[in-house]
Amino acid sequence: MTEDRRLAVLRAIVEDYVATHEPVGSRSLVERYSLGVSPATIRNDMAALEDEGLIAQPHTSAGRIPTDQGYRVFVDRLSQVKPLSGAEKRAIGSFLDGAVDLDDVMQRSVRLLSQLTHQVAMIQYPSLTRSTVRHIELVGLGHQRVLMVLIADTGRVEQRVIDIQFPISDDLLARLRSRISEVATGIRLVDVAPKVSGLVAEFSPDERPGVSAIIASLLETVVERHEERVMLAGTSNLAAFGEDWGGSVRPVLEALEEQMVLLRLLGESMSGDSLSVRIGHENEVEGLTSTSVVTVGYARGDEVVAQMGVVGPTRMDYPSTMGSVRAVARYVGRILTEQQ
Amino acid sequence: MTEDRRLAVLRAIVEDYVATHEPVGSRSLVERYSLGVSPATIRNDMAALEDEGLIAQPHTSAGRIPTDQGYRVFVDRLSQVKPLSGAEKRAIGSFLDGAVDLDDVMQRSVRLLSQLTHQVAMIQYPSLTRSTVRHIELVGLGHQRVLMVLIADTGRVEQRVIDIQFPISDDLLARLRSRISEVATGIRLVDVAPKVSGLVAEFSPDERPGVSAIIASLLETVVERHEERVMLAGTSNLAAFGEDWGGSVRPVLEALEEQMVLLRLLGESMSGDSLSVRIGHENEVEGLTSTSVVTVGYARGDEVVAQMGVVGPTRMDYPSTMGSVRAVARYVGRILTEQQ
DNA sequence: ACTTGGCACTCAGGCTAAGGGAGTGCCAGA
């Protein structure tokens, strides 16, 4: 069937181009891949693929390179995620097992992923909204300041110093602390707001201003700003591709410096724990329209708590990259789950 | 005096090269700067400067560019720190004044500095060893785990989860907490070790294993790992110079990714609160031998608590860069001091 | 209906040659 061969040609083009980074012509294609037909036939197929918008020529009389759409078809229909080698798996294990706390897990994971893929890796901290409260502490600091520490079951610890305009006694603080603990411990952070808000009414009118300031700050911490954190590694790998995206790494670096952008990259794909691949212009983020982003969720227990992934050139080795991302994500999930 | 003119020539060469990024010849020098002599005279001076190793030719029949030594002389003897414009000062103020906590101050400062200088900026968190203890909290987490939170007067908050092999009662934890607080609060962190170590003896033999595990961990937190933190911004500015350091940004990016390297860069210059400038090969860090590093300490009250600065090409505008670094550092110091 | 070999055509990149231009070093004279 001729349609099959065309796709085989596309696959060969993608694989060859990814390996060599050079436009691939009909002759070299039949030489390197056993397609069983002559270059002329390949040329016809190529013309058809070009009509479909899957490949393109940088200039007349050059070979073809895949378009974003071409990669899309390759990823969706022509490739399989490549499992890691035993050695690689062992490397992951030994590298991650030494981690002592959540920061450490995050940092090691992201470094590891960037080294495995030779690309820029990113990882989102376990989402607070998807965690449950393990512990809440309030500590008076004097000067009408209170330190709030919130510990989630994922191991995440958020702290925040709250300035309140009202003096607050140690006794009140202790009562408030124990009430908040009773009400909030063990429930999901996203459900904390209604329960905690109701507490204000329990306190006497003159205590309420301070209490509500603290509670407001607590809710703000949970919902806002610090809610999502993301960590990056391997930006020096950008230099390796260099010429790819129009000769300058600048816009890519700029985009990656913006936490908001990273969060969008990771957030856009909240498609559970299955791999998400966005290729070239499929990324709506300006500056990253000639990169591909491979992300996947990682879970604690059986709930996806956040996303991680890599950013690389569109001409990346998708099967391997997807394999690495998935493997590291699973391992991170396992660690998070085991360590209670 | 002929020596004076030679230095004037060097200054002109540096300024011209920094502005144009092109080797500067004798003719254009007399045209652009009023040196009052002919090109031929300048050529003689240039030959002398070259003999002294202050300037060099990329190739015969090209203009001269300053050497690292040339920049050194320029910085030490031929230039003055350039104060910021009123507008810039106001920008600093309005940008930094909104900061709500220490993390925020650090992040805003480093971003601001990278934008002012168009270079890579870095800032070290206030050193723990130079801070005093404001508060120490111990929180039992169950599972033989204890969360320790340490708050320094600089606003820094360090947390750490401690795994202990021994069960520890809430009561013991409370007693330990209050003893540690009594002993440690208000004293410099560097002096904490001897005082706290002595506490172990106060507890009964069967309590000691848990107590000493916690204390050991406390001391480790203070002295080790998390002790120094550093934050980076503006790496995308690297792309702007690009060709400078041998055509590749890679080694520079790699070096900047290493926290240890950054700490060395900032640490090497613990010369109080005066500006430190290290030019080219004066930086012993591999990968940064063709960059210059400008750092300065920032103070809380009248004690220098950490360093901040920028990394850029050797052909940077030293007077302006030094001005920006110093100005931001002073402002950060003021904020830290004011907010108690 | 595909496939194939042949053939003319295109074009990027490498190589060479020539010329301009910016800059230098040196020297003799003021």
Place this chain on the structure above:
DNA sequence: TCTGGCACTCCCTTAGCCTGAGTGCCAAGT
């Protein structure tokens, strides 16, 4: 000590040429 003059060096740009890889199309073969 400074200056103008002069010969010399090289980098870089431009232009032209050539080669090789690759294409598209066509007519013939299966």
